[in-house]
Amino acid sequence: MSDTHAIGARRALAPARLREVVRPSNGAGFGLSRYKRFASSIVILLLWQGASMAGLIAPRTLAAPTTIVATAWELILSGELPHNLFVSLGRVAAGLLIGVSSGVTLALIAGLSKRGEEIVDAPMQMLRTLPFLALVPLFILWFGIGEAPKIALVSLGSAFPVYLTLFAGIRGTDPKLMEAGRVFGLDRAGLIRHVVLPGALPSGLVGLRYALGSALLSLVIAEQINATAGIGFLINDARDFLRTDVIVVGLVVYALLGLLADALVRTVERRALAWRPNLIKG
Incomplete structure (x- = not known):
């Protein structure tokens, strides 16, 4: 005992x-x-x-960190960096609005309907494999050399991640939850609203995180097209004058934008998915 x-x-x-x-x-x-x-x-x-x-790295090869910080401060004080950043953010915002809206709409059409999948999925799978650089000449012929081709490239880059992840989330809905919804008397519209879409939301937010990164990568390519403002223009102009310090400043800005965008989506994710019992907080 x-x-x-x-x-x-x-x-x-x-x-x-x-x-x-x-x-x-x-x-x-x-x-x-x-x-x-x-x-x-x-x-x-x-x-x-x-x-x-020590002179082991030439300034023309790569500027020193202190030089880069000083250059960034000069660009901020002169207003050149804020102006170009504002232009780039406008392009990203417009492209994301179009791309994410298109990706969500197409994912809903393909994910909620077998006929919709037959119509939408095959073209989307083909288009997503096309390299962006190969589309630049075509977009210039279609849209000219203004803002339209830049926004179109950002839209295209952000649409596919949202489509793929949200489509997978919709099709990955737990059949047991669907059956439970039917037991409680939900019709097809009720199942989509209360079961399918909430279950696919985590996948959709993951796609949004990927879309933000793809949008910034697309912006780097887009701002090579006859840009007269933007972070990409700042980098190209610095390349012509061998200003590696300005080039690194532009790259750091791109990196910080990606970091801030990811942190923003993480915040939205914590709030939107607070109902999940397995969500790690803190």
Whole structure:
């Protein structure tokens, strides 16, 4: 009987011991581990700066980090960087609006109807394999060299990720949930509204994250088409004058835009999917 009581006591203490193991020892240790991930990046920057100061890296090959920071500050103060950034954001916003709307609409048509899939899916699968650079001459012939071909390229780049992920999410709806909906008396429209679309929402948000990245990549290509403003124009103009510092500033801006866009979608995802019990918060 004593052995039984001892085993029961150990089982009762197990969850508490597990919590002690999982819980960080103190807040300072947890905060320190959070910053360790940036250590390698800081080391690379220091080595880069040291090689530039030692003359191992020529300014025409790659400007030093301090030079890049100074150049970025000059471009901000002169208003050149904010102006070009505003132009690029306008192109991305217009392209995303068209591309995401088209992707969602086509995914709903193909995902909710077998006939719709037969009509829509095959052309979408063929179009998504076309390289963007091959479409540039055709878009110039169709839309000219103004803003239209740039927005069209961004739209095309953002439509396919949304279509593919949302279509897969709709078709991947759990049959048991569909059957439960029918038991509760939902008709086809009710099943789509209350079962299919909420179940496909996580896949659709993943597609939106991919679409934002594809939109920025498309923008890099689009702003090579006779652009007179935008981050791509800033980079091309700097290339002609061998200004590697300005080129790196433009690349950093593209990277930060991608990071901010992903963080925005993650925030929307946490709010829109708060009903999911397996959602990790924090």
